[in-house]
Amino acid sequence: MAAEPASSNHDLRRFADVNAVAAGFLRDLAYAQTSESRMFGYKRAAAAVLAIDRPLTALVEPGRRLSKIPGIGPASERVIFEVLESGTSATVERAVAASDRAADIARRRTLRQHFLSRAEVVRILNDPLFGGPSLRDYQGDLQMHSEWSDGTPSLGDIASACLARGYTYAAVTDHSHGLKIAGGMSMAEAAAQHEAITGVNAEYTGRFRLIRGIEANIGADGRLDLSDDEAACFELVLAAPHSKLRRSDDQTDRMLAAVANPHVHVLAHPRGRISGSRAGVVADWDRVFAAAVRHGVAIEIDGDPSRQDLDFSLAARALAAGCVFALDSDAHAVPQLRFAETAVAHARLAEIPPERIVNCWPLERLLEWLRRPA
Numbered sequence: 001m002a003a004e005p006a007s008s009n010h011d012l013r014r015f016a017d018v019n020a021v022a023a024g025f026l027r028d029l030a031y032a033q034t035s036e037s038r039m040f041g042y043k044r045a046a047a048a049v050l051a052i053d054r055p056l057t058a059l060v061e062p063g064r065r066l067s068k069i070p071g072i073g074p075a076s077e078r079v080i081f082e083v084l085e086s087g088t089s090a091t092v093e094r095a096v097a098a099s100d101r102a103a104d105i106a107r108r109r110t111l112r113q114h115f116l117s118r119a120e121v122v123r124i125l126n127d128p129l130f131g132g133p134s135l136r137d138y139q140g141d142l143q144m145h146s147e148w149s150d151g152t153p154s155l156g157d158i159a160s161a162c163l164a165r166g167y168t169y170a171a172v173t174d175h176s177h178g179l180k181i182a183g184g185m186s187m188a189e190a191a192a193q194h195e196a197i198t199g200v201n202a203e204y205t206g207r208f209r210l211i212r213g214i215e216a217n218i219g220a221d222g223r224l225d226l227s228d229d230e231a232a233c234f235e236l237v238l239a240a241p242h243s244k245l246r247r248s249d250d251q252t253d254r255m256l257a258a259v260a261n262p263h264v265h266v267l268a269h270p271r272g273r274i275s276g277s278r279a280g281v282v283a284d285w286d287r288v289f290a291a292a293v294r295h296g297v298a299i300e301i302d303g304d305p306s307r308q309d310l311d312f313s314l315a316a317r318a319l320a321a322g323c324v325f326a327l328d329s330d331a332h333a334v335p336q337l338r339f340a341e342t343a344v345a346h347a348r349l350a351e352i353p354p355e356r357i358v359n360c361w362p363l364e365r366l367l368e369w370l371r372r373p374a
């Protein structure tokens, strides 16, 4: 894989992410396969490499072997050793050159920029040289999905898991009714969920608070799928794009309309990019960030490993514009709550002061901001 020019200290540090590089080659090899089962095998190996907590260099054992990693077979291990020893993989390059999907693989390579592996996230969280927030500063997660839309956990599961992570609050942000494909909640379901949240909060009074949130969908014209009256039923409104994410034309007006909506608190996964798959919304982000500052809308760093949206480089521009940030997991299951750590790692790379991160504020300050976002 061609290295980008090192334009900053952070880019230099990012080159240490050997797991992301090795996983990238395994993804390339997956797409060069003609057999589906081998394609899935290499995809599984790439996912396994991205999810381990330690760099591959720390897992090398005598005799040119790797410690056993579930999901990684001998063929993937050979590729990993090529990457560890040369920074590239001759095996993968040969397979790609011989594949009739070479152009598609080249396109996918351009869509992996600024994605961190789990091992790199852990390293950044533990490196005191980075500024920005630590996990201790992080008070609660403001994007997650429950069994009320396309997630698996119950509200009780969420509350106990967040409390176990040391949070003092969390927002449940199931999808709104416009996003049928993700089991979006009707307003009647939202009302029932709010009663259930009140019940959970009564159990945890003084220790933990669930916030009544919603992830509203931004339409092609920038309007939400919630009316003003509907949006006003929620304490926290995230607005996020879920359509027209593969277009190359400018969508600045769409995003400007979303942040100008007085009910919106957070612009969530602003681009809608997916690692190795799509770049997401194309917009003049500096204009969007400036508008977000004017309207008091926070910009999200979504920590889902396949999203990482914003990433640290775009987040640094939002920081310079004067934005405040929300760092969220976008979890759809309890183990995914740790995705918030990926968002915290990007905030550390961008050196965002905790003061500028709404999840680092105490509950009362956060609630006050939610009541008067602008």
Ligand SMILES: [Zn+2]
Pocket (backbone or CB within 6 Å): 215, 240, 242, 269
């Ligand atoms: Zn979403």
